[in-house]
Amino acid sequence: MISILLPIYNGIEFIDESVQSVINQTYTEWELLIGINGHFQNSEVYLKAKKFQDIDNRIKVYDFYNIKGKVDTLYELIKYSKYNWIALIDVDDIWLKNKLKKQIKYMDEYDIIGTNTHYFGESDNIPKIPYYDISKINFINYNPIINSSVLLKKELCSWDKTYESVEDYELWLRLKKQEKKFYNLPDILVRHRIHKESCFNSQSQKIQERKIIDLKNIYL
Secondary structure, eight states: OHHHHHHHHSOOOGGHHHHHHHHOSOOEEEEEEEEEEOOOOOOOHHHHHHHHHHHHHTEEEEEEOOSSSSSHHHHHHHHOOOOSSEOHHHHHHHEEEHHHHHHGGGTTSSSSEEEEHHHHEOBBOOOOOEEEEOTSSSOOSSSSSSSGGGGEEGOOOOOOOHHHHHSSHHHHHHHHHTTTEEEEEEEEEEEEEEEEGGSSSHHHHHHHHHHHHHHHHOOO
16 A cells, blocks of 8 residues: 655646546555645635545545645655555656556565656656666766655655755665665656746755755765
């Protein structure tokens, strides 16, 4: 069984596609936990997301109106999760129907399991990431794990709020140092949407770049 976490602040206009891609999974043993953060109580964003509880009883929607930020939202969702494996998806991304089914084959041997992806929207390309067992490769030069593709053991979910916006990369670097086992499927099983709202403004981009430099200095 898999607990899927979907934190939402911006991007509610894409929720129909992202949630439907979860519902369409050929592997059906999952729960989807959606957390709305940074909006006032009973906001339109929350009410739009809440309708999915009536569509599928495996879906639960939480109104975290008093919480801001992705990391804190993930931690709140973890509290409600029932299962020992966690999958992550962003609201503007889409899973292909066999994503989970193809990943579960590697759960006995690996701790973190990712897949390849296709960028679409304002970009149209496939990133160059390493495939198969990537436990021994160097993570310092780039982030080898697509966040919306990842399936990982719940016990390893420990994000550092200091590195919010690059919290996933910090976690992979830390788990790599702990000698956890990573695997990337070469299959394109996620579609990652590129759009203006998903990009950082120039100030945020500079902050993100500084955080990445700090991480590389720490984990070199």
